Amino acid sequence: MGLSRRGLLASATAAAVAPAPPAAAAGHRGRHRTGFERLAAAGYDRLDGQRVGVVTNPTGVTRDARHIVDVMHADERVNLVAVFGPEHGFRGTAQAGGSEGRHDDPATGLPVYDTYLKSGRPLAEVFTASGVDTVVFDIQDVGARFYTYIWTLYDCMEAAQLAGKRFVVLDRPNPVTGRAALGPVLHREFASFVGRQPIAQAHGMTVAELARLFNGEFLATPVQLDTVTTTGWRRSEFYDTQGLPWVPPSPNMPTPDTALVYSGTCLFEGTNLSEGRGTTRPFELLGADGIDGRWAAAANELALPGVRFREAYFAPTFSKFQGTTVGGVQIHVHDRAAFDPVHTAITLLVTAKKVWSGFAWRSDDWIDKLTGSTWVRTAIDAGADADEVAAGWRTELAAFRTVRREYLLYG
16 A cells, blocks of 8 residues: 555654543533634744744634634734635635635735645745745545545645745544545555545545644655644544534535535546536435436445435536436435445445446546546446445555554544
8 A cells, every 4th residue: 555654753743732632422512622723722822933824715714604814814913924725715716626826815915825736846936935934724624535625735735844834734623523434545556636645535534633644654754743633522523513614615515414425426526427516415416317216226225324315306507417407316314323425435336337328437537536546447347246346445444544543633
Protein backbone atom coordinates (compact mmCIF):
# COMPACT_ATOMS: atom_id res chain seq x y z
CA MET A 1 0.00 0.00 0.00
CA GLY A 2 3.03 2.27 0.30
CA LEU A 3 2.53 3.69 3.82
CA SER A 4 5.82 4.59 5.48
CA ARG A 5 4.74 4.37 9.15
CA ARG A 6 6.49 7.60 10.17
CA GLY A 7 4.44 7.71 13.36
CA LEU A 8 7.25 8.99 15.59
CA LEU A 9 8.06 11.75 13.12
CA ALA A 10 4.44 12.86 13.08
CA SER A 11 4.23 13.02 16.86
CA ALA A 12 7.40 15.11 16.98
CA THR A 13 6.19 17.64 14.41
CA ALA A 14 2.47 17.88 15.11
CA ALA A 15 1.58 19.69 18.33
CA ALA A 16 -2.05 18.77 18.94
CA VAL A 17 -4.31 20.31 21.55
CA ALA A 18 -5.30 17.37 23.74
CA PRO A 19 -8.98 16.54 23.30
CA ALA A 20 -11.15 16.94 26.34
CA PRO A 21 -13.23 13.94 27.48
CA PRO A 22 -16.35 13.51 25.31
CA ALA A 23 -19.77 14.40 26.65
CA ALA A 24 -21.07 11.62 28.86
CA ALA A 25 -24.58 11.58 27.46
CA ALA A 26 -26.84 13.02 24.79
CA GLY A 27 -28.01 15.67 27.25
CA HIS A 28 -24.50 17.14 27.26
CA ARG A 29 -24.35 17.89 23.56
CA GLY A 30 -24.02 21.58 24.32
CA ARG A 31 -20.47 20.93 25.50
CA HIS A 32 -19.30 20.31 21.95
CA ARG A 33 -16.98 22.99 20.63
CA THR A 34 -15.28 23.11 17.26
CA GLY A 35 -11.60 23.82 16.83
CA PHE A 36 -12.38 27.44 15.97
CA GLU A 37 -14.53 27.87 19.08
CA ARG A 38 -11.67 26.60 21.23
CA LEU A 39 -9.17 28.83 19.43
CA ALA A 40 -11.36 31.90 19.98
CA ALA A 41 -12.08 30.99 23.62
CA ALA A 42 -8.32 30.94 24.25
CA GLY A 43 -8.01 34.46 22.88
CA TYR A 44 -6.40 33.34 19.62
CA ASP A 45 -3.16 32.85 21.54
CA ARG A 46 -1.92 30.38 18.91
CA LEU A 47 -2.01 33.18 16.33
CA ASP A 48 -0.40 35.87 18.48
CA GLY A 49 2.04 38.01 16.52
CA GLN A 50 1.29 36.19 13.26
CA ARG A 51 0.00 37.45 9.94
CA VAL A 52 -2.78 34.96 9.31
CA GLY A 53 -4.39 33.55 6.18
CA VAL A 54 -7.40 31.23 6.29
CA VAL A 55 -8.24 28.38 3.90
CA THR A 56 -11.99 28.03 4.17
CA ASN A 57 -15.37 28.01 2.44
CA PRO A 58 -18.99 28.61 3.54
CA THR A 59 -18.75 25.77 6.10
CA GLY A 60 -16.32 27.72 8.26
CA VAL A 61 -19.06 28.97 10.57
CA THR A 62 -19.68 29.41 14.26
CA ARG A 63 -22.54 27.85 16.18
CA ASP A 64 -24.62 30.98 15.55
CA ALA A 65 -23.90 30.73 11.79
CA ARG A 66 -21.40 33.59 11.50
CA HIS A 67 -18.45 32.97 9.23
CA ILE A 68 -15.11 32.67 11.01
CA VAL A 69 -13.47 35.08 8.55
CA ASP A 70 -16.02 37.75 9.45
CA VAL A 71 -15.52 37.05 13.17
CA MET A 72 -11.71 37.09 12.99
CA HIS A 73 -11.62 40.17 10.77
CA ALA A 74 -13.64 42.09 13.35
CA ASP A 75 -11.41 40.99 16.25
CA GLU A 76 -8.36 43.16 16.91
CA ARG A 77 -6.57 40.18 18.51
CA VAL A 78 -6.15 38.58 15.06
CA ASN A 79 -4.04 40.00 12.24
CA LEU A 80 -6.02 38.40 9.40
CA VAL A 81 -4.49 39.43 6.08
CA ALA A 82 -5.70 36.89 3.48
CA VAL A 83 -8.27 34.25 2.59
CA PHE A 84 -7.68 31.22 0.37
CA GLY A 85 -10.61 29.75 -1.54
CA PRO A 86 -10.84 26.06 -2.62
CA GLU A 87 -13.06 24.43 -5.25
CA HIS A 88 -16.47 26.19 -5.33
CA GLY A 89 -14.81 29.28 -3.84
CA PHE A 90 -14.54 30.96 -0.44
CA ARG A 91 -18.16 32.10 -0.45
CA GLY A 92 -19.29 29.00 -2.40
CA THR A 93 -20.67 30.57 -5.56
CA ALA A 94 -19.02 28.22 -8.10
CA GLN A 95 -20.32 24.83 -9.25
CA ALA A 96 -18.34 21.56 -9.33
CA GLY A 97 -15.02 21.97 -11.13
CA GLY A 98 -15.00 25.75 -10.65
CA SER A 99 -13.69 28.46 -8.34
CA GLU A 100 -14.17 32.17 -7.70
CA GLY A 101 -10.70 33.29 -8.82
CA ARG A 102 -8.56 36.02 -7.30
CA HIS A 103 -10.65 38.90 -5.92
CA ASP A 104 -11.24 41.07 -2.88
CA ASP A 105 -13.99 39.89 -0.54
CA PRO A 106 -16.86 42.42 -0.65
CA ALA A 107 -17.76 41.89 3.01
CA THR A 108 -14.31 42.37 4.56
CA GLY A 109 -12.14 43.82 1.82
CA LEU A 110 -9.62 41.01 2.39
CA PRO A 111 -7.74 39.63 -0.64
CA VAL A 112 -9.03 36.19 -1.62
CA TYR A 113 -6.57 33.90 -3.39
CA ASP A 114 -7.63 30.93 -5.49
CA THR A 115 -6.10 27.57 -4.46
CA TYR A 116 -8.18 25.33 -6.74
CA LEU A 117 -6.03 23.01 -8.87
CA LYS A 118 -2.87 24.59 -7.45
CA SER A 119 -0.28 22.55 -5.57
CA GLY A 120 3.46 22.37 -4.89
CA ARG A 121 5.58 25.38 -5.80
CA PRO A 122 2.78 27.35 -7.55
CA LEU A 123 0.64 27.15 -4.40
CA ALA A 124 3.66 27.93 -2.19
CA GLU A 125 4.14 31.08 -4.28
CA VAL A 126 0.54 32.08 -3.55
CA PHE A 127 1.20 31.77 0.18
CA THR A 128 4.40 33.77 -0.16
CA ALA A 129 2.71 36.50 -2.21
CA SER A 130 -0.07 36.81 0.38
CA GLY A 131 2.42 37.78 3.09
CA VAL A 132 1.09 35.36 5.70
CA ASP A 133 3.14 33.72 8.44
CA THR A 134 0.53 31.13 9.41
CA VAL A 135 -2.01 29.31 7.26
CA VAL A 136 -5.19 28.24 9.08
CA PHE A 137 -7.47 25.53 7.64
CA ASP A 138 -11.16 25.27 8.59
CA ILE A 139 -13.42 23.38 6.16
CA GLN A 140 -16.13 20.83 6.94
CA ASP A 141 -15.30 17.44 5.39
CA VAL A 142 -17.82 14.68 4.60
CA GLY A 143 -15.66 11.60 5.15
CA ALA A 144 -14.96 10.44 1.56
CA ARG A 145 -11.56 10.09 -0.13
CA PHE A 146 -12.79 11.68 -3.35
CA TYR A 147 -14.17 14.83 -1.69
CA THR A 148 -11.58 17.34 -2.83
CA TYR A 149 -11.30 19.46 0.31
CA ILE A 150 -9.10 16.93 2.09
CA TRP A 151 -6.68 17.13 -0.85
CA THR A 152 -6.83 20.92 -0.64
CA LEU A 153 -5.70 20.31 2.95
CA TYR A 154 -2.89 18.05 1.75
CA ASP A 155 -1.78 20.43 -1.01
CA CYS A 156 -1.85 23.42 1.34
CA MET A 157 0.19 21.57 3.96
CA GLU A 158 2.80 20.68 1.36
CA ALA A 159 2.87 24.23 -0.03
CA ALA A 160 3.06 25.79 3.43
CA GLN A 161 6.13 23.66 4.17
CA LEU A 162 7.75 24.73 0.91
CA ALA A 163 6.98 28.39 1.70
CA GLY A 164 8.18 28.12 5.31
CA LYS A 165 4.78 28.79 6.87
CA ARG A 166 3.13 27.41 10.00
CA PHE A 167 -0.03 25.38 9.44
CA VAL A 168 -2.95 25.25 11.88
CA VAL A 169 -5.93 22.91 11.41
CA LEU A 170 -9.17 23.76 13.20
CA ASP A 171 -11.06 20.51 13.59
CA ARG A 172 -14.74 19.68 13.06
CA PRO A 173 -16.60 16.37 13.48
CA ASN A 174 -16.73 13.82 10.70
CA PRO A 175 -20.48 14.13 9.93
CA VAL A 176 -20.91 10.41 9.16
CA THR A 177 -18.97 9.29 12.27
CA GLY A 178 -15.38 8.21 12.65
CA ARG A 179 -16.13 4.61 13.59
CA ALA A 180 -14.29 2.77 10.82
CA ALA A 181 -12.50 3.05 7.51
CA LEU A 182 -14.39 1.37 4.66
CA GLY A 183 -13.83 0.44 1.04
CA PRO A 184 -10.87 0.16 -1.30
CA VAL A 185 -7.54 1.88 -0.68
CA LEU A 186 -6.09 4.07 -3.43
CA HIS A 187 -3.17 2.70 -5.46
CA ARG A 188 -0.66 5.47 -6.06
CA GLU A 189 -0.64 5.06 -9.83
CA PHE A 190 -4.28 6.25 -9.78
CA ALA A 191 -3.55 9.41 -7.81
CA SER A 192 -5.51 12.51 -8.82
CA PHE A 193 -7.29 15.42 -7.16
CA VAL A 194 -9.99 12.96 -6.05
CA GLY A 195 -7.31 10.94 -4.26
CA ARG A 196 -3.72 12.05 -3.77
CA GLN A 197 -2.55 9.29 -1.41
CA PRO A 198 -3.44 5.71 -0.37
CA ILE A 199 -6.28 6.08 2.09
CA ALA A 200 -9.59 4.22 2.24
CA GLN A 201 -12.61 5.35 0.24
CA ALA A 202 -14.48 6.19 3.48
CA HIS A 203 -11.59 7.18 5.75
CA GLY A 204 -13.44 7.54 9.07
CA MET A 205 -11.25 10.44 10.24
CA THR A 206 -11.56 14.15 10.98
CA VAL A 207 -9.53 16.74 9.08
CA ALA A 208 -7.14 17.17 12.01
CA GLU A 209 -6.56 13.43 12.13
CA LEU A 210 -6.01 13.38 8.38
CA ALA A 211 -3.54 16.25 8.72
CA ARG A 212 -1.56 14.22 11.25
CA LEU A 213 -1.67 11.20 8.93
CA PHE A 214 -0.56 13.26 5.95
CA ASN A 215 2.29 14.79 7.95
CA GLY A 216 3.44 11.47 9.35
CA GLU A 217 3.06 9.26 6.30
CA PHE A 218 2.97 11.16 3.02
CA LEU A 219 4.68 14.55 3.05
CA ALA A 220 8.33 14.31 2.01
CA THR A 221 9.16 16.96 4.60
CA PRO A 222 6.58 17.52 7.38
CA VAL A 223 5.09 20.95 7.83
CA GLN A 224 5.12 22.76 11.19
CA LEU A 225 1.66 21.52 12.16
CA ASP A 226 -0.66 22.55 14.98
CA THR A 227 -4.10 20.95 15.36
CA VAL A 228 -6.91 22.36 17.50
CA THR A 229 -9.31 19.55 18.34
CA THR A 230 -13.03 19.60 18.94
CA THR A 231 -14.45 18.69 22.33
CA GLY A 232 -17.54 16.67 23.17
CA TRP A 233 -17.59 14.52 20.01
CA ARG A 234 -17.59 10.72 20.10
CA ARG A 235 -16.50 8.73 17.05
CA SER A 236 -19.91 7.05 16.93
CA GLU A 237 -21.84 10.32 16.70
CA PHE A 238 -23.44 11.78 13.57
CA TYR A 239 -23.49 15.47 12.71
CA ASP A 240 -27.00 16.17 13.93
CA THR A 241 -26.01 15.32 17.53
CA GLN A 242 -23.64 18.28 17.75
CA GLY A 243 -25.98 21.28 17.65
CA LEU A 244 -24.05 22.80 14.76
CA PRO A 245 -25.64 24.38 11.67
CA TRP A 246 -25.24 22.36 8.47
CA VAL A 247 -23.87 24.50 5.67
CA PRO A 248 -23.58 22.69 2.32
CA PRO A 249 -19.83 22.20 1.76
CA SER A 250 -20.53 22.17 -1.99
CA PRO A 251 -23.64 22.76 -4.11
CA ASN A 252 -24.46 19.05 -4.40
CA MET A 253 -24.03 18.27 -0.70
CA PRO A 254 -27.22 19.91 0.60
CA THR A 255 -27.83 17.87 3.77
CA PRO A 256 -26.11 15.47 6.19
CA ASP A 257 -28.23 12.74 4.54
CA THR A 258 -26.30 13.39 1.32
CA ALA A 259 -23.01 12.97 3.16
CA LEU A 260 -24.24 9.68 4.63
CA VAL A 261 -24.49 8.01 1.21
CA TYR A 262 -21.89 10.02 -0.73
CA SER A 263 -18.82 7.92 0.06
CA GLY A 264 -20.55 5.10 -1.80
CA THR A 265 -22.87 6.48 -4.43
CA CYS A 266 -20.39 9.01 -5.79
CA LEU A 267 -19.08 5.95 -7.66
CA PHE A 268 -22.00 6.41 -10.06
CA GLU A 269 -20.11 9.41 -11.44
CA GLY A 270 -17.97 6.75 -13.10
CA THR A 271 -20.94 5.24 -14.98
CA ASN A 272 -23.47 6.36 -17.57
CA LEU A 273 -26.16 6.57 -14.86
CA SER A 274 -27.18 9.81 -13.21
CA GLU A 275 -25.86 10.19 -9.67
CA GLY A 276 -28.75 12.55 -8.94
CA ARG A 277 -27.04 15.84 -9.74
CA GLY A 278 -29.67 18.30 -10.85
CA THR A 279 -32.22 16.96 -8.35
CA THR A 280 -33.05 17.90 -4.77
CA ARG A 281 -31.56 14.55 -3.63
CA PRO A 282 -28.13 14.23 -5.26
CA PHE A 283 -26.43 10.88 -4.58
CA GLU A 284 -29.64 9.54 -3.02
CA LEU A 285 -31.39 9.35 -6.41
CA LEU A 286 -29.71 7.21 -9.07
CA GLY A 287 -31.00 6.29 -12.51
CA ALA A 288 -30.94 6.35 -16.28
CA ASP A 289 -33.24 6.41 -19.28
CA GLY A 290 -34.53 2.86 -19.69
CA ILE A 291 -34.26 1.62 -16.09
CA ASP A 292 -37.47 0.41 -14.44
CA GLY A 293 -38.58 -1.08 -11.12
CA ARG A 294 -36.53 -4.24 -11.52
CA TRP A 295 -33.46 -2.46 -10.15
CA ALA A 296 -35.06 -1.52 -6.83
CA ALA A 297 -36.57 -5.00 -6.55
CA ALA A 298 -33.23 -6.72 -7.18
CA ALA A 299 -31.46 -4.54 -4.61
CA ASN A 300 -34.17 -5.02 -1.97
CA GLU A 301 -34.02 -8.80 -2.37
CA LEU A 302 -30.51 -8.71 -0.92
CA ALA A 303 -31.77 -7.19 2.36
CA LEU A 304 -28.77 -4.95 2.94
CA PRO A 305 -28.44 -3.71 6.54
CA GLY A 306 -29.92 -0.32 7.33
CA VAL A 307 -31.22 0.59 3.88
CA ARG A 308 -34.16 0.10 1.51
CA PHE A 309 -34.62 1.13 -2.10
CA ARG A 310 -37.66 2.78 -3.67
CA GLU A 311 -38.45 2.67 -7.37
CA ALA A 312 -38.08 6.29 -8.43
CA TYR A 313 -38.45 8.51 -11.49
CA PHE A 314 -36.90 11.95 -11.83
CA ALA A 315 -35.80 14.56 -14.38
CA PRO A 316 -32.43 16.21 -13.61
CA THR A 317 -32.32 19.96 -14.24
CA PHE A 318 -28.61 19.78 -15.16
CA SER A 319 -25.81 17.24 -15.59
CA LYS A 320 -26.58 13.76 -17.00
CA PHE A 321 -30.03 13.34 -18.60
CA GLN A 322 -30.82 17.03 -18.19
CA GLY A 323 -34.55 17.56 -18.78
CA THR A 324 -35.20 13.83 -19.39
CA THR A 325 -37.34 11.72 -17.08
CA VAL A 326 -35.31 8.69 -16.03
CA GLY A 327 -36.02 5.63 -13.88
CA GLY A 328 -33.98 4.31 -11.00
CA VAL A 329 -33.89 4.11 -7.23
CA GLN A 330 -34.03 6.35 -4.23
CA ILE A 331 -31.94 5.25 -1.26
CA HIS A 332 -33.75 5.29 2.08
CA VAL A 333 -31.46 4.75 5.08
CA HIS A 334 -33.54 3.59 8.05
CA ASP A 335 -30.70 2.53 10.37
CA ARG A 336 -27.67 4.69 9.75
CA ALA A 337 -25.57 2.91 12.39
CA ALA A 338 -25.93 -0.36 10.44
CA PHE A 339 -25.68 1.22 6.98
CA ASP A 340 -22.48 0.63 4.97
CA PRO A 341 -22.34 3.21 2.16
CA VAL A 342 -19.53 1.57 0.19
CA HIS A 343 -20.94 -1.99 0.23
CA THR A 344 -24.36 -0.58 -0.63
CA ALA A 345 -22.99 1.29 -3.65
CA ILE A 346 -21.08 -1.75 -4.91
CA THR A 347 -24.29 -3.78 -4.60
CA LEU A 348 -26.18 -1.16 -6.60
CA LEU A 349 -23.52 -1.21 -9.32
CA VAL A 350 -23.68 -5.00 -9.53
CA THR A 351 -27.48 -5.09 -9.65
CA ALA A 352 -27.74 -2.22 -12.14
CA LYS A 353 -25.45 -4.06 -14.52
CA LYS A 354 -27.57 -7.21 -14.16
CA VAL A 355 -31.00 -5.65 -14.75
CA TRP A 356 -30.18 -2.94 -17.30
CA SER A 357 -28.52 -3.88 -20.56
CA GLY A 358 -27.51 -0.26 -21.18
CA PHE A 359 -25.15 -0.12 -18.19
CA ALA A 360 -21.68 1.18 -19.04
CA TRP A 361 -18.66 2.70 -17.36
CA ARG A 362 -17.58 6.18 -18.40
CA SER A 363 -15.26 5.90 -21.37
CA ASP A 364 -12.40 7.61 -19.48
CA ASP A 365 -12.51 4.91 -16.75
CA TRP A 366 -13.22 7.60 -14.15
CA ILE A 367 -14.43 4.77 -11.90
CA ASP A 368 -10.79 3.71 -11.49
CA LYS A 369 -9.87 7.17 -10.16
CA LEU A 370 -12.80 7.07 -7.74
CA THR A 371 -12.13 3.55 -6.44
CA GLY A 372 -8.36 3.88 -6.62
CA SER A 373 -7.55 0.95 -8.92
CA THR A 374 -8.97 -1.17 -11.76
CA TRP A 375 -10.25 -3.81 -9.33
CA VAL A 376 -13.87 -2.73 -8.85
CA ARG A 377 -14.49 -2.20 -12.54
CA THR A 378 -12.85 -5.39 -13.73
CA ALA A 379 -14.33 -7.54 -10.96
CA ILE A 380 -17.88 -6.36 -11.68
CA ASP A 381 -17.33 -6.84 -15.42
CA ALA A 382 -16.21 -10.41 -14.66
CA GLY A 383 -19.48 -11.12 -12.84
CA ALA A 384 -18.36 -10.78 -9.21
CA ASP A 385 -20.98 -10.03 -6.57
CA ALA A 386 -20.55 -7.30 -3.95
CA ASP A 387 -18.96 -9.61 -1.37
CA GLU A 388 -16.44 -10.89 -3.91
CA VAL A 389 -15.59 -7.33 -4.93
CA ALA A 390 -15.06 -6.33 -1.28
CA ALA A 391 -12.79 -9.34 -0.71
CA GLY A 392 -10.38 -7.85 -3.23
CA TRP A 393 -9.53 -4.88 -1.02
CA ARG A 394 -9.72 -6.57 2.40
CA THR A 395 -5.96 -6.91 2.98
CA GLU A 396 -5.13 -3.35 1.95
CA LEU A 397 -7.97 -1.96 4.05
CA ALA A 398 -6.76 -3.85 7.12
CA ALA A 399 -3.27 -2.40 6.64
CA PHE A 400 -4.67 1.14 6.31
CA ARG A 401 -6.78 0.70 9.45
CA THR A 402 -3.65 -0.25 11.39
CA VAL A 403 -1.77 2.89 10.31
CA ARG A 404 -4.86 5.09 10.71
CA ARG A 405 -5.17 4.09 14.37
CA GLU A 406 -1.91 5.85 15.23
CA TYR A 407 -3.29 9.25 14.21
CA LEU A 408 -6.74 9.25 15.83
CA LEU A 409 -7.48 11.96 18.37
CA TYR A 410 -10.86 10.96 19.76
CA GLY A 411 -12.31 7.99 21.61
